[in-house]
Amino acid sequence: MNNAFEGIIPRFVAASTGFDRLLAAVRPAQWDAPTPCAEWKVRDLVNHMTSGNRNYVSLVDGGTAAGYLAGRDADALGADPIGAFRGSVRDCADAFARPGALARVLDYPLGRVVGSQALAVRTADSIVHTWDLARAIGVDDTLDAGLLGWLDDGFDRIYAGLAETPAAADTTHRFFAPPTGSPGFTRQDRLLRRMGREPSLR
Numbered sequence: 001m002n003n004a005f006e007g008i009i010p011r012f013v014a015a016s017t018g019f020d021r022l023l024a025a026v027r028p029a030q031w032d033a034p035t036p037c038a039e040w041k042v043r044d045l046v047n048h049m050t051s052g053n054r055n056y057v058s059l060v061d062g063g064t065a066a067g068y069l070a071g072r073d074a075d076a077l078g079a080d081p082i083g084a085f086r087g088s089v090r091d092c093a094d095a096f097a098r099p100g101a102l103a104r105v106l107d108y109p110l111g112r113v114v115g116s117q118a119l120a121v122r123t124a125d126s127i128v129h130t131w132d133l134a135r136a137i138g139v140d141d142t143l144d145a146g147l148l149g150w151l152d153d154g155f156d157r158i159y160a161g162l163a164e165t166p167a168a169a170d171t172t173h174r175f176f177a178p179p180t181g182s183p184g185f186t187r188q189d190r191l192l193r194r195m196g197r198e199p200s201l202r
Helices: 008-023 028-032 042-060 065-071 081-096 115-137 145-158 187-194
Strands: none
Touching: 008 042, 008 081, 008 115, 008 145, 028 042, 042 065, 042 081, 042 115, 081 115, 115 145, 145 187
């Protein structure tokens, strides 16, 4: 049985590093480029990733779901988007590395979950948004095979018990898009469609 939460902090860092590599390749004119995420341009996507990391730190610090949602759309990038993202990754990894943080029950917006599951959801988000960023800036969108396998194998456990999940056809939450398209021919295609993406469209 896949243990989706084992080694979750290194997985989160690895997923964030993959996003970071693409972020460093964003050209000035591409910050306003559209992404596969409806209504988000590249800067909006990077802000989502950065503010999300900071909101997870807040949850570890005892923050509430209401506070998380209230701060979700705030500008977390300022004048240094890349530096802001990298700082948020460090802060998030450090927060979950504190004694007891992975076992602590957090007031996550989609349901109260332990820290290890919350960080697994965050890691999954980072993996899929790496694909979104690759598509937006026109570079190779092949995801890391190890991270892809982890997410695919552990999908059900990662999202177990949440009020809404990426695989729910009737999902309405902004965290997820409804599943789309038909089953793909590759593992990456199949997973992306479960996450509401359409890999065949360019």
